[in-house]
Amino acid sequence: MTHHEQKLPDSPESYWRDSTDLPSFQELTEDVKTDVAIIGGGMTGITTAYMLTQKGYRVVLIEAGRILNGTTGHTTAKITAQHDLIYDELINHIGMSKARAYYEANLQALSFIRNLVHEQNISCDFQEQDACIYTTEEKSVQKIRKEHEAYQKLGIEREFIKDLPVPIDIKAGLIMKNQAQFHPLHYLKHLAGAVQKAGGKLFENTAAKEIKEGDHPKVLTTNGHMIISDYVVCCTHFPFHDKKGFYFARLEPSRSYVLAVKPKNPYPGGMYLSIDQPSRSLRSVTIGGENMVIVGGESHKTGQGKDTIEYYRALKSFAESVLGIEDILYRWSTQDLITLDKIPYIGPIYPKEKRILVATGFRKWGMTSSTLAAQIMTDHITNESNPYKEIFDPSRFxxxxxxxxxxxxxxxxxxxxxxxxxxxxxxxxxxxxxxxxxxxxxxxxxxxxxxxxxxxxxxxxxxxxxxxxxxxxxxxxxxxxxxxxxxxxxxxxxxxxxxxxxxxxxxxx
CATH class of the missing domain: 2.102.10.10 (Rieske [2Fe-2S] iron-sulphur domain)
Structure with a gap:
């Protein structure tokens, strides 16, 4: 079979979803009272439910479809504080100490996941990996150099490189050491189980229609039921309760594409991301006991772009040239939101509304961002101080x-x-x-x-x-x-x- 005949899978399906046997949950069929209502069953919602139930709070989580089927089920699952080119820009926009805090916040999210995986022995293919951004274009070397200087100023463990262990002819690259990757759904399935053990309740096929504000906010569902709580946490990707926050004007939706391929040539490990357009992302993954590679990229604004199959074809020819393709096992796509200043919005939905919280705008770095969001929102609800809340405050300007x-x-x-x-x-x-x-x-x-x-x-x-x-x-x-x-x-x-x-x-x- 010549390599030109390596066919794309007929229908999009995420490897994470396909390889995880998730429990299913009933829909909500009555009115309930609880301490915290969580809307959205992705990584942010489930991690928040986990943290709160561990502290003894009663939690009801509702998901419009199946849990872990949205952005979380379709990620490339890199757990890293290296968020593309960001630190030089952050230093210029928000100053050195806040830029350092952004880095620390994401690093702390990574250690939360790492510690939990080790303490509870969660089998989710957690692996330490270096993260690397690179460019193949002479004109972008300066950007990598500036980012390297930013790492230096912020005390980030780093390495400036001119070669990659994968056959991509790069002009410059920058490594952030000791980051990680994992199987997000195996990890979150464990957390969802722990939420249930601790008395938390999860409901599927239960969509929120509206939130009534007040001292005891009420979540109304499309099937006519109500959750009365002390706090409501919106982890729905896009905050649907948006009467005064104008989030729709402050978030831009972006889609990107993923292939899981069996490479002809062995993959040397590491997580790579090009800063060039169109973007390219690589990381290893074990499928059926064999080493495969997840190839991602081709971002564009949702609803605006060429025929979507073309994006998969572009990734396929990139994978073919870098790795050689024995087989393409999966293809899927994902969507995420980008805020105006590239920093997620996490915290009270409006300045005066302290009982409704929101987490959105993760810019495709949801593994650390969602964990960090769960920490910030849990601290808000339990009335503990959080050193990072100000940077991510949705009403910052x-x-x-x-x-x-x-x-x-x-x-x-x-x-x-x-x-x-x-x-x-x-x-x-x-x-x-x-x-x-x-x-x-x-x-x-x-x-x-x-x-x-x-x-x-x-x-x-x-x-x-x-x-x-x-x-x-x-x-x-x-x-x-x-x-x-x-x-x-x-x-x-x-x-x-x-x-x-x-x-x-x-x-x-």
Whole structure:
């Protein structure tokens, strides 16, 4: 078989999900009272539930779908404080001591995971690895040098390099020592079990619709039940309760892609990330007892980009040139949110609202960020001081790049809003072949249609129920994606990813 024939898997599936037998949980069928209500069953929600139950708090966690199926189930799972190029920028924007604190906060999250894995003997392929950023372009060497200087100033253990142990011709690289990688779902399955043992309650297929503020905030679910608590923690990726925080204007959704490949040439270990565009990421993973490699990259803004299969093809040809491909075992994609100043928003959702907390904007570094978020929010609830809370406070405001960026996010949103409304679809549903989706015209109106493999047609109104932008077809994942704020919907219009709460309408109405 020639290497050109290495086929991409037919449908996207994450290796982490496929290799983890997760328990399933009932949906919430009654009103309940608890100390803390947690919305979202990803790494942030489950780690927060774990920390709180260990301190004796009663916790109810609800998840709209299945737990650990969102961003957490689709990560590359690097546990590191090396977040691309960031430290030189942080020193310039927030000063030396806060930049150092950002590093320490993420390092502390890494040691929390490391200690827990060792103490509780969690088998989750936890491995110490060095993390390395690199460039293949002469013009970016200066960026790596500046980042190296930033590491020096901040006292980060480092090494400046000009060669990689993988065959990529680099101009410069920077290593952060003693970082780690693991199997995130094996780790979190253990934590979810510990939450249950400690009396915490987890519910699936239970979506939050609204939060009523007050001394005892109430979470209302779409199936008509209520959770009354002292604190509500929103770990839903995008804070859907957004009446005054304007988070939609302060977060940009970004997608990226992942392949798990069996390489022809042995992989030397280490976690690598290019700072060039399009991005490239590498790390090892053990699948079925064999050493495989996770190849990631190709970021773009959600709902805006070329045909999604093209991104997978680009990663495939990169993997082929660097490692040689024996087989491609999995492909999947993921979405995350980026804040205006690249630092996550963690803490009270608005300055005066101390009982509703939020954690969002992890910029694809969710393994340390979610652990750190769980620590900050747990300390807030238990009334303990946390040295890092100020840096991540959602109501912080660095006037510097924020204003310009907020305006550009929003002009981009406005442009998509207007363009989507003006676009005249030329196709009709009859023209769609099985397995094909497209924006079409139904009765003279813009609609979305997908013809499944059995020839059945699924149609939706393409107006996003969040703020009225027009969704676009995502062929790689067979979803309808909103280019404005990153909501994603199934072929039948069900919400797969927020901020939208309501499904897409029926185009015939």
């Amino acid at each position: 660095h006037p510097d790049p924020s204003i310009k960026k907020a305006i550009s996010f929003n002009t981009d949103v406005a442009r998509h809003l207007v363009e989507g409304k003006l676009e005249q679809p030329l196709r009709t549903p009859d023209e769609l072949a099985p397995g094909e989706g497209s924006v079409v015209s139904i009765g003279g109106k813009r609609a979305g249609a997908y013809r499944d493999e059995n020839g059945r047609l699924h149609t939706v109104d393409t107006t996003c129920t969040h703020m009225g932008c027009e969704v676009e077809w995502n062929d790689g994942e067979k979803t309808w994606d909103c280019p404005c704020h990153g909501s994603r919907f199934s072929i039948d219009g069900e919400v797969m990813e927020g901020p939208a709460v309501a499904p897409l309408n029926d185009p015939k109405n």
